[in-house]
Amino acid sequence: MTDVTQIFLTGLLVVVTCIYVWLTHAISKTAKQQAYASVEMVREMREQRLSAKPVVVPDIDSNATGYMKSIAQSDFPVVVTNVGTQAAIEIEVTMKGPDGKIGNFYKLPLLLPGATWKSIFVYVNEFDESGEPIFGLPPPEGLYELGVTFKPATSDNALFSEVSLPFELRWSRKPYYYNVMRSGLNIKLQE
DSSP states (O other): OOHHHHHHHHHHHHHHHHHHHHHHHHHHHHHHHHHHHHHHHHHHHHHHHHHOOOOEEEEEOTTSTTHHHHHHTTEEEEEEEEOSSSOEEEEEEEEEOTTSOEEEEEEEEEEOTTOEEEEEEEOOOOBOTTSOBOOSOOOOSEEEEEEEEEEETTOTTOOOEEEEEEEEEEEEEETTEEEEEEOOOEEEOOO
């Protein structure tokens, strides 16, 4: 072979090698972008999974008919709503009186997202000689607490989450009129 042919073939080999290096770099850059996109997608899926949970919130139903008269007779209208994005199961709703004792509790098997459950909690703090409760008496003033415990419907081994609403009850000195002052929600959601 002549020197010109060797120079030409060497130059061609250098050009092909440069093209190969450039293509390999482009492929590795694309693979790196895909890897970052995969990591980001996994992160977003994890956030969605974690944000998809039930959040069951208790409250005094101030929209109930005869709301103040009911409270004056120790009948507390209660509303429980699942404001989360997932169904809740094994729901237990409780109400503690000023003495710290649980006055009522209800168990619900299921509450779907956006669903609401309403009931009346009767708070009894006085009993007759035979130990029977005396209904219809005004409730004592003080700090009460509505509480809810629940689990997400999609997990068999999930821990119970808790949400509670402390509220203070004060008589306004007007017949059948009490002031209900909510103190904010206490929320303990489990993963």
